[in-house]
Amino acid sequence: MSTQRISVPAAATGAPKQSGHRDWILRYSTLGVLILMFIGFSIFVDRFLTPFNLANIFQQIAILTIVGAGLTFGFAAKEIDLSVGYTVGLAGILVPFLLIQGWPLAGAILVGLVAGLAVGLINGLLVTKVGIPSLIATLAMGSVLFGVNFLVTGGRAIYGGLPQSFLDLGQGRILEIPNLAFFMLGFALIAWFVMERTVFGRYLYAVGGNQKAAELSGVRISFYRVASLTIVSLFAAIAGVLLAARLGSGQPNVGERYLLDGLATVFIGMTMFRPGTATIAGTFCGALFIGVINNGLNLVGMDTYVQNIIKGLIIIVAVAIVSRSTKLHLL
Amino acid sequence: MAVTLSDIIMDFPGTRALDGVDATFRLDEVHGLIGENGAGKSTLVNILGGSLKPTRGRLALEGATVVLESPRHALRLGIAHVSQEGSLVPALTGAENILLGEEPRRFGGILRRRALAETARALVDRWFPGLDLVLDRPVVDLPMADRKVIEIVRALRGKARLVILDEPTATLEAPEKKRLWDIVRSLPQQGVGVVLISHFLSEIQELSDRITVLRDGRRVATLNAKEVSSSLLANLMLRREDATDTGSPPIETVPIELGAPILSARDWRTPNTEVPSFELRAGEIVGLIGLTGAGHFDFARSLYTRDHVITGELRLHGIPASGTGVRAMQRAGMAFVPDQRMVNALAADGSLVENLTMVHPGFAARLGILRGFTERTEAHRVIAFMNIKASSLSQPIKTLSGGNKQKVSIGKWLYGADDRYTILIFVEPTEGVDIGAKAEIHAHMRRLASRGAAILIASSDLGEISEVCHRALPFVHGRARAAIEARDFSESLFISSISGDAA
Numbered sequence: 160m161s162t163q164r165i166s167v168p169a170a171a172t173g174a175p176k177q178s179g180h181r182d183w184i185l186r187y188s189t190l191g192v193l194i195l196m197f198i199g200f201s202i203f204v205d206r207f208l209t210p211f212n213l214a215n216i217f218q219q220i221a222i223l224t225i226v227g228a229g230l231t232f233g234f235a236a237k238e239i240d241l242s243v244g245y246t247v248g249l250a251g252i253l254v255p256f257l258l259i260q261g262w263p264l265a266g267a268i269l270v271g272l273v274a275g276l277a278v279g280l281i282n283g284l285l286v287t288k289v290g291i292p293s294l295i296a297t298l299a300m301g302s303v304l305f306g307v308n309f310l311v312t313g314g315r316a317i318y319g320g321l322p323q324s325f326l327d328l329g330q331g332r333i334l335e336i337p338n339l340a341f342f343m344l345g346f347a348l349i350a351w352f353v354m355e356r357t358v359f360g361r362y363l364y365a366v367g368g369n370q371k372a373a374e375l376s377g378v379r380i381s382f383y384r385v386a387s388l389t390i391v392s393l394f395a396a397i398a399g400v401l402l403a404a405r406l407g408s409g410q411p412n413v414g415e416r417y418l419l420d421g422l423a424t425v426f427i428g429m430t431m432f433r434p435g436t437a438t439i440a441g442t443f444c445g446a447l448f449i450g451v452i453n454n455g456l457n458l459v460g461m462d463t464y465v466q467n468i469i470k471g472l473i474i475i476v477a478v479a480i481v482s483r484s485t486k487l488h489l490l
Numbered sequence: 491m492a493v494t495l496s497d498i499i500m501d502f503p504g505t506r507a508l509d510g511v512d513a514t515f516r517l518d519e520v521h522g523l524i525g526e527n528g529a530g531k532s533t534l535v536n537i538l539g540g541s542l543k544p545t546r547g548r549l550a551l552e553g554a555t556v557v558l559e560s561p562r563h564a565l566r567l568g569i570a571h572v573s574q575e576g577s578l579v580p581a582l583t584g585a586e587n588i589l590l591g592e593e594p595r596r597f598g599g600i601l602r603r604r605a606l607a608e609t610a611r612a613l614v615d616r617w618f619p620g621l622d623l624v625l626d627r628p629v630v631d632l633p634m635a636d637r638k639v640i641e642i643v644r645a646l647r648g649k650a651r652l653v654i655l656d657e658p659t660a661t662l663e664a665p666e667k668k669r670l671w672d673i674v675r676s677l678p679q680q681g682v683g684v685v686l687i688s689h690f691l692s693e694i695q696e697l698s699d700r701i702t703v704l705r706d707g708r709r710v711a712t713l714n715a716k717e718v719s720s721s722l723l724a725n726l727m728l729r730r731e732d733a734t735d736t737g738s739p740p741i742e743t744v745p746i747e748l749g750a751p752i753l754s755a756r757d758w759r760t761p762n763t764e765v766p767s768f769e770l771r772a773g774e775i776v777g778l779i780g781l782t783g784a785g786h787f788d789f790a791r792s793l794y795t796r797d798h799v800i801t802g803e804l805r806l807h808g809i810p811a812s813g814t815g816v817r818a819m820q821r822a823g824m825a826f827v828p829d830q831r832m833v834n835a836l837a838a839d840g841s842l843v844e845n846l847t848m849v850h851p852g853f854a855a856r857l858g859i860l861r862g863f864t865e866r867t868e869a870h871r872v873i874a875f876m877n878i879k880a881s882s883l884s885q886p887i888k889t890l891s892g893g894n895k896q897k898v899s900i901g902k903w904l905y906g907a908d909d910r911y912t913i914l915i916f917v918e919p920t921e922g923v924d925i926g927a928k929a930e931i932h933a934h935m936r937r938l939a940s941r942g943a944a945i946l947i948a949s950s951d952l953g954e955i956s957e958v959c960h961r962a963l964p965f966v967h968g969r970a971r972a973a974i975e976a977r978d979f980s981e982s983l984f985i986s987s988i989s990g991d992a993a
Contacts, residue, residue, distance in 0.1 A: 358858050361851040364844055368837025375795070375826060375834055376848045376902065377817045433886075435839045 185480070189430045193448050200455040207458055214337055220450035221339035222247075222398045222405070226417045227424035227442040228350040229394025234425050234437035235354065236387035237367040238286065238293040243395045243421055245304035246278050248414030250399030252308055254325075255317045255409035264324055268400055275396020276389060278304065283385030293388065301418075308411040318408030329404030342401060346394070351439040363387055364436070423449055423470055426477040435481055448473075491517040491552060493538070493569065493652050493683070498547035500533050500707075507533040508544070509707040517651055517683035520674060522698030522715065524691070526727050526950060527782050529704040531687050535654045538685065539571030540564030551651075570645030574656040574687075578637055584625035585610035588644045610643075617646050617680065618673060635666035639673060652683040659693060671697060689783040690967075691720045691989065703727055724781060724989035725982075728952060749773055750808070752944040753824075753913050755793065758802035763789045765970045768963070770913065770944040775935055776973075777955035778948040780965035780988045787829065789965070790915050790948035794819050794826035806913065820849075825903040825911035829918035835899035836887050843869050843883040845898050846905050853906035868905060875908070876901040877930055893927025896920065900934065914938060916947045920954060932958045952984050966990045 201208040226243060233240050240246075250271035257267035278300065285296035331338045354360040365373040366383045374380050398417065403409045427448050428441025449470065456466050493515045500508040508530045515521050515538075525531050536542040537549070540558035548555055551567055558564045561571060578587045585607045586593070594605040610625050621639070629637050638658050645653050655674065659667045674697055677684050688694050694701060698715040703726040710726050749772030758765040763785035770776055778786035792799050796814040804811040806822040813819075816826070828834035836845050846869050847854070854865035869883055876897040880890060887895060896919070903911055919935075920928040935958050939945050949955055955962050956979045964971045964987035971987055 356860050356862075358851045358855045358860060361844065361847060361860070364840060365837060365848050368840040368844065369833075369835075371833060372835045372837060373848065375816060375828055377820045378848070379817070433839075433841075 185430070185434050186432060189427060189448070189477075189480075190444060193444060193451065196448075196451055196455070200451065200458075204455055204458045207455060210335070212454065212458075214335065214340070216447075216450045216454045217340040217343065218337040218405075219454060220446045221337070221343035222402050223417060223420050223424060223449065224343045224443060224446040225346050225394050225398040225401070226421040227428070227446050228347055228439055229391040229398075230421050230425045231350065231428070231437045231439055231442045232354070232363065232387045232390040232394070233293070234429070235360070235363045235367045236384055237370070238384055238387050238391075239422075240279075240282060240297045240388060240391040240395075241294065241418060242278065242282065242297040242301035242304055243391060244415040244418035245301045245308060246275055246392050246395035246414070247399040247402060247417050248308045248411055249278065249304050250275050250396035251403040251406075251414060252312055252317060252399075252409040252411060254400050255321055255403050256311065258322060258325055259317060259320050264322060267325075271400050272393060272396050275392045275394075275399070278396075279389035279392025280385065282392065283388040286388065287381040287384050297388075308414075312409065312411045314411060316408045316410045321407060325404050326407055327404075329401050330407070339401060339405065346397065347439060347443055350394075354439050359383075359386075419470070419474075420449060423474050423477070426474055426481065429481045430477050491681075493517075493552075494548075494550040495534075495538065496548045496550070498534070498537060498544045498549075500530075500537065500542065501545045507707055508537075511547075511704070511707070511709045513702055513709060513712070515652060515683050515685055516700075517681060518678045519699040520678055520684040520686055520697050522694035522701040523685055523687050523704065524694055524701060524723060524727060525704035528706075529727070530707040531704055532656070533707075534704065535571060535656060535685060535687065538564075538652075539569060539654055541571070565645075565648055568649045568651030569654070570648075570650060570652070571654040572638075572641045572645050572656065572658065574660060576637060576641065578629045578641060580630040581628050583627055584623065584629055584632065584636075584640045587629055587640055588613060588625070588647060590644065592647065613647055614643055617643060618676065621673075633666060634661045634663075635669050638662070638670055642673065646682065650682050652685065653677065654685045654687075656687045657689065658686070659688065659690070667693075689781065691723055691781070695720065695723075720989040721986045725985045727781070728985065749942065751805075752807055753793070753946075754805045756803045758789065758792070758804075759800040760785075760788055760792045760798050760802075761800070763792070763965070763968045763970075765789055768970065770946055772912070772942045772944055773939050774961065775939050775945040775947065775959045777959035777962040778946065778965060779950075779952060779955055779962050779984060782950065784965040784988065785968035786948045786963075786965040787917050788968075789970070790917050790946055791826075791828070793946070794824055794915055820911075823910070823912040825914045827900050827903070827914065827916045827919060829921060831895055831899045832888075835902075836895060838886070838888040840887055841884045842873075842878075842880050842887055842890070842898065845887045846872055846902050849902045850906040850910075872901045872905050875904065876934065891924070891927075893923045893930075896923050896931065897927065900931065908938075909941065909943070912943050914943055914945045916945070916949075918949055918951075919947055920949075920951065928954070952981065955979075956981075956984070964988045 206212055226247060230240060230243060253274055254267045254271040257270055258264065282293065282297050282300055285291045286293045327338065329339060333341065354363070362373070362378050362383050365376070365378055366380050370380055399414060402413060406413065424442050424445035425437050427445030429435060429437050431441045431444055432438050452469060453466055456469070495511060495513045498508050498511045499506065511530070511534060523531050523534065533542065537544050540561045540563050549558065550556065556567060564571070579590065582590070588610040589606055594602045594609060596602055607626065614621060614623055614625065623636060623639060624632060629640060642653065658674070659670055662670060674684055674686065686694065686697060695715055695718070700712055701715050701718065701723065702712045703710045703723065705727060751769045751771050753770040755765060755768045758768065778790055780786040793804065795816060796819070806824065811818065811822060832838055843865065847865065851860065854861050854868055866883060873880065878894050878897045878901060880894065887898060890898070903914070920931055923931065932954070935945050947955065947959065960976050962974045962979065962984065964974065964984070966988060967990065974983060974987060
């Protein structure tokens with residue numbers, strides 16, 4: 160009773176002015192590290208600061224950014240999607256599969272995206288109607304999708320005979336800028352707009368900020384939780400389509416790494432701008448962060464396994480920073 | 491033969507939960523411990539039970555000073571704490587629960603099942619001869635009272651001297667309570683002292699030999715239970731008005747001309763409350779008062795959330811309320827400002843503007859797209875109207891002071907339009923709010939009422955009720971009593987009406 164109700168209004172009142180400075184440092188330190196890293200690679204790695212390589216970085220992070228933007232919708236409502244990598248894989252298989260069957264491009268892509276929507280909808284309903292925490296519901300869904308992906312493909316890549324119009328989506332360039340970079344910017348902008356400039360985004364953040372308060376304020380929390388998870392999967396499906404176009408094939412196992420990398424972009428993003436809150440701007444910087452590290456280390460000739468180690472450490476550090484200002488409750 | 495606490499001080503970040511408490515718990519008595527929420531009862535028994543270490547002060551067991559390291563340590567010394575929530579493992583049997591951690595075993599690890607059952611049964615028979623208690627079934631299948639008894643037996647398994655019972659009957663039905671009472675009474679005769687916490691004053695009076703009253707972290711009195719009335723106890727428990735508030739005459743005690751009933755509830759029943767009939771009129775501010783657990787908060791809350799309403803007919807503006815969700819209530823013009831704002835009303839990491847727009851973000855939107863200028867303008871209007879002190883719209887809400895947070899939790903209902911809501915329900919509207927902000931919030935309530943809103947306040951702060959309300963409705967044991975009009979407001983009448991003496 161009385162012991163757990165200790166509020167600290169007295170201590171909190173004096174705080175804001177004092178911590179303003181520290182807040183500012185917290186908010187922009189990750190961005191500072193990113194810039195330092197960029198400068199460091201530019202100086203010490205020959206082929207880093209070239210137009211070709213910079214375009215390359217964008218091409219490399221485009222798909223990751225789209226996955227991360229989707230996950231950001233989930234995190235805004237305090238829902239996590241661990242099936243996201245396999246959803247990337249699912250859409251990335253379905254579309255080439257249908258194209259090879261002779262489906263028109265638009266029709267095949269539409270089916271891929273609808274598949275993503277369906278996965279998200281099921282995730283959302285498992286969370287709200289059945290009451291399974293999203294961490295577990297999507298973990299299980301991931302296993303289901305993993306199996307589906309391998310069943311559909313028999314474990315082999317689907318390739319050959321894909322129309323050029325499809326391959327262009329992921330491989331083409333306009334004015335030397337990869338198409339993927341345009342897709343990335345386009346979807347990131349749409350995501351940013353929805354999160355920051357619409358009533359829908361406001362409600363999403365309200366549900367994630369304090370579900371009880373949102374409910375008592377009249378927000379239909381179930382709807383927004385389902386919607387957030389559906390958007391995560393939709394973005395993953397978009398990423399999957401683009402990934403297949405870039406690779407020129409549908410492969411059952413290429414989506415997996417987007418789970419960890421996608422989460423990393425969100426966690427890194429949560430250290431910036433509005434610490435503790437997932438934002439599209441933060442996630443975009445998080446993707447840049449990972450893109451610059453991966454690219455720089457590649458150019459230096461660092462083993463990819465070392466990159467994995469570094470990525471893991473970055474997630475730990477980012478989450479440690481985030482946890483200092485906020486409690487992460489995802490279960 | 492006693493456990494003695496002397497000059498106990500307990501500090502938590504930002505608050506002093508106990509401020510120099512002395513108390514002696516004899517081993518041949520039931521010692522009642524009462525006080526409102528936040529008075530320090532739980533802190534005190536947690537110290538006594540070894541879960542908390544006091545910042546300062548001495549605990550003596552039969553004259554010898556001891557420092558309790560942990561609940562385990564306390565138990566070894568004979569002090570057992572039976573907590574309110576219950577600490578049984580649901581899937582284990584009564585016998586297994588009683589001997590949890592001290593099971594008879596062979597070769598260090600193999601359970602001796604029969605010895606376990608026999609030892610547990612022997613314990614029950616020793617303390618409560620003739621008691622009919624099922625020990626060989628999982629405790630989830632047992633009635634609540636039996637589970638409590640099993641917890642008590644477990645507390646007695648070692649060198650029992652003092653047993654702390656925290657709200658032991660909170661979850662029990664009336665006949666079950668009776669059964670537990672007999673068990674509690676039998677302990678002091680066998681040399682085991684009982685410290686009893688309960689919100690039911692009648693229960694405390696019935697069972698205790700002596701009663702200690704805590705208020706705001708201090709011991710106010712220790713009394714002989716047979717010689718006190720419930721109104722005296724209630725009087726001792728209740729917080730005094732802040733010194734600065736006394737002397738200022740109640741404002742607008744004469745009700746303004748009251749309009750038609752905006753809200754009327756009939757036969758309203760929830761698990762904790764029963765209100766045959768209740769009306770709230772335009773321009774009226776009505777207060778609900780009662781001791782902790784009397785049901786006045788539940789009643790106020792249930793009008794809006796409609797949770798756990800068993801029966802009840804609600805008319806808003808004369809029309810039977812349609813729908814049962816909070817959105818339906820909102821559409822009918824009802825707003826709700828809950829207690830514990832950081833739990834129920836605000837998103838701590840969210841910004842000021844996000845919190846202010848939580849109810850009606852759509853006000854500043856066209857086709858779902860927010861128009862920044864409109865939103866900022868309206869947010870600034872509410873901020874000015876409520877006199878919220880903040881550096882910017884993007885300031886995280888958690889960095890505001892308690893008073894400003896509370897103003898935001900009220901202000902979010904005024905965002906978009908001041909008069910959208912004609913029925914405003916407040917629970918503990920000024921909890922943890924400084925005196926200045928409190929006065930402002932009261933002024934807002936009067937302002938809203940004078941414009942025709944009907945306001946309902948459930949508060950444990952009697953000073954607040956007498957300051958702003960036109961009418962007060964006392965609750966006792968979940969039932970609403972006869973209303974008290976503003977002209978009759980007095981502290982003594984409030985206290986006697988909520989303590990149940992006038993029954």
